[in-house]
Amino acid sequence: MSNEKIKVLVISSSEILIGGMRSVLARSEFVVESCLAGVPSETDAALVIIDLSVPDLWSVFNHEIPVVALVHSACDEETLSRFSGAVYLYDSAQTILKKLRKSISSGSDRPIEGGELSPREKEILVCVAKGMLNKEIAYKYNLSIFTVMTHRKNITAKTGIKSIAGLTAYAILQGLIDIESIK
Secondary structure: OOOOOEEEEEEOOOHHHHHHHHHHHHOOOEEEEEEEOOOOOOOOOOEEEEEOOOOOHHHHHHOOOOEEEEEOOOOOHHHHOOOOEEEEOOOOHHHHHHHHHHHHHHHHHOOOOOOOOOHHHHHHHHHHHOOOOHHHHHHHHOOOHHHHHHHHHHHHHHHOOOOHHHHHHHHHHOOOOOHHHHO
């Protein structure tokens, strides 16, 4: 194992939860890079741990890194299924570390770059290239915003392209959209 620590971003407004995570991770290959009360637009962390009580937490799913839920109250399975993993307030330090390691390693099981886009992903890509917002795409196709975000993550994973400009160029080169339709 490398001596380099794995950077973790902890997002919570609770000093007690943050302190607990720092303490657990201090004895491992993980290091808490920073702790925030809100969701950042960018991070260089390899893993995000987010308190489910944080407002606007769904915007973190635009990142291409594993996101683990920090659960301290009742939560439904559908919500938890959107995360790479979940750690619970009552988990032991050993269990938390095991779950975080699993989330990091399963992050490599995401769709492989160069994979074929599904028909729905192609539709979403065209909408993104036309400048539509996630909520507009969701309304157009009668999908939840979370489904649209999942499709966008899969598109990025399969194409290896993260920027909207890059995805637009990709859509044009693939013949999915005419350059005249985005002017």
